[in-house]
Amino acid sequence: MGIRESHTFSAWKWLGFVSAVWVQTISGNNYTFSNYSDAIKTLMNLTQLQLNNLSVAKDVGKAFGLLAGLASDRLPTPVILLIGAIEGLIGYGAQWLVVSQKIHPLPYWQMCIFMCLGGNSTTWMNTAVLVTCIRNFRRNRGPVSGILKGYVGLSTAIFTDLCSALFSDDPARFLVMLAVIPFAVCLVAILFLREIPQSTSVAAEKEEARYFAIFNIVAVVVAVYLLTYDLIGSTNQVFSLVFAVILLILLASPLAVPIYAFVKSWRLVGFEADMERQQPLLKEETTSPPAETKEIITEVAAAASADDATVLVEKTKPVIGEEHTIMEAMQTWDFWVLFTSFLCGVGTGMAVINNMAQIGLALGHADVSIFISLTSIWGFFGRIISGSVSEYFLKSIFHVH
Template identity: 25%
Template sequence: MSNNQLKFRLSSWLTLGCITLLQALSAPRFIFSACASLMEQNYHISHVQLNNLIVASETGRLFGFVSTAAATCFPAWMILFIGLVFGLVGYGVQCFCISHRIPALSFWQALLLNILAGNSSCWINTYCQLLATRNFKDSYRTIVEITSTYSGLSGKILTSLVEGIEGRKGSTNSSIYLLLTCLVPVAAGLIVALVHSCLEFMEYGDSDVFPAVFVLIIATGVYTVIESVAPFFGFVSLRLRAVILALVLTIPFKVALLTAAADWFSAEKYHSQVTRTESNDSFESNPEKVSKEVKIAIGEEREADQKAGGEVDSDDKGLFKAGNDSGMKQLLLNVDFWMFYLVNACGPTLGMVYLNNLERITQSRSMGEASFLLEISSAFGFFGRMLSIMFHWYTREKSVIANPALTVLLMIPMPIAVFLLLDSNRCLYISTGILGTCSGALIAINSMTTSELFGSENLAAKQTIVLTNIPLGSLLFGYLAAINLQSEGAGDHGVCIGLQCYHKTFIIWGSICFIGTILSFLLHLRTQNFYSQKS
């Protein structure tokens, strides 16, 4: 094996490890489900105002186009630095306030800090895309999709870290969450920056990380789900569980070291055999020729992928002709687009709103297991994303099932899961797992469905429009939950105990989710001809 191949395999796995580490530790959507009561008490805000903080954080994520534009002007390390600083300031100041190290913040100051903290993930995601693009020339989109699934694990990882530090189960109302939310991404970013500075990015093609990367992600998903629900792990020390989870998260780095060691030994053995061979005509005796052959092979593979991509692009006009201003106007007047928009609002966005209300839901039922439910939602969300992306990867050259049809299948269990919440505490665990899995899978196929239905030109702008359903949905659905909770709890700061606290909310949420399921079925019917023509 040539030195170029050896370096590239090492570089590929190290890059994969860097991206997964950042994605897993830099997506703090879970923070409100863990610290809702803590924020309400320290900011002296109502349930409705807390929901506005959630909306502010989601609004900050809409400004991803700023980091994308900045990536064309600034070096990659600066993009990472800006994202880490935004997160450190956004959550760090709130952590100091809650721990009473600085004067109390006004509601508007907290609002701006949450916008800043939410936007930090955009910069970090842009940096991850830059890493993937530089090291995985042909399959960087797949790498980005795969590694983005790790963002669903952030809730479980940081919950395990908090429980490991405090040594007790169910530790949710703690400023340690906020502290770790701002410090852990910085620590991960410093590690990634150090590794990045040592990496030598290769010029040609991709490494053969597939299907090994799928084996890795399956093993991670299976472990996180089993670790969350298996009774056996209840007897394992919380600190040990946190250490094991950290070891699982850093598997790509271990694979990089093992790969480098194996390649080095095979290279040494190869060179020793060449030295003992006196034939000058041997193919293996000319390292430059080996390197050239590697480049030719990779180049041929890239051309094949480009041809395949060209075949897809020829049909990639979507349901209407896009690519200019008139195309965007037509998009906004397209009925199918707004049906797709509402499906996302009534499905995965509603699942996020449920996640943000987990702590208050468990408090109303006197359970005190918000952290456990957060782990379940995080683990099953990761599993749902993983299965969805793997299914798309292995069926990308076949017409097995269209994304709108897959959306229908994923939407069907969601209203059932919401209505089950009306029954008992036991159903809370089942519903959380279902909503986490379906929401994760729907989020994973969101961008692909947008590209297929509405064209890949100006995809970033189209996707930004679709993503506005998250803050808007959080504002509407969260407001309904907060108003009902305040009415049942006798005021803005009243505490409500009992199944009646969220009874109306779950009926409304379930009905909204059911409407989303019907809309997804109608969208599937309207796009059947389009997909039959593509196949």
């Protein structure tokens, strides 16, 4: 592989990572239920228990994320993204029709199905993005997962603040955003997100570390920017429009990394051409070994292969940092520690997030969007820090590369 080809592959890999970041930026819609739950409760005349069961149906959709995981080894990334995009369009589109009163309220069981579809859609997006990017950046799994999951945390704040700035927290328009924007972003990501062979050179690893530092800085800037807007609040329509434009620019700014990588690869075209011109025009002909020597080599190789066939090589179990099958993962303590942590920890967090609107209203707050956004932002910091810290311990203690 030539110098230009290797850098071109690197540029496409970073372009895919940027599209993955965008997908994660819009795939946190599972955490936005509180933004429109009160509207659904009022229109469908639900009790608090029935509303809670609707949120459970949404979370049950995430439980079917196992299907996306199994499909990731059998289906290409674009297909997985497309499945998630279509599910989200149908699930949140149906909820928009109800909240906007375009149709009469659906039967309760049908709403549960559409809530489940909307919840399951993000599992396909997350799986496609995480699996592909971790395979593309095997030496930086921690930063990759931290950045991508961090943007999922920011997703709720991004949707909430944009809706607050542009649509005055209108729940119907908020659901339009949840249905249309993820669908459009996934269609864009389908064009660029691919598995690309990674470079094994030390220079490439250092370059990846520098680029990931840039992504981390941009993510923190976005989080601080959202936090500042939440604390200041919207003063007028012009201020809100300026906030939205700057936010979109910040979200687009990671494109600078693949653009720089492409420019770098183009500059190397001339260098590689000069290297080729310096090669001698005539090369000495290599003498082929005599026929007798060839026969001896063939016989020795055949004997060696016959001996190797009798040796049974026992497959070693994968270690931390290597890919595991589901059965291999279930045979490790690490899997069950993670399973227990998610079972006990994630459920309690989702219960609070799903009922944030009702908690805020009960405490006398008419607008609870700021609480939803702040929860999202602090969740982002926890995700991105945990990704970097975990990678540090993997490399320094377990020596995983």
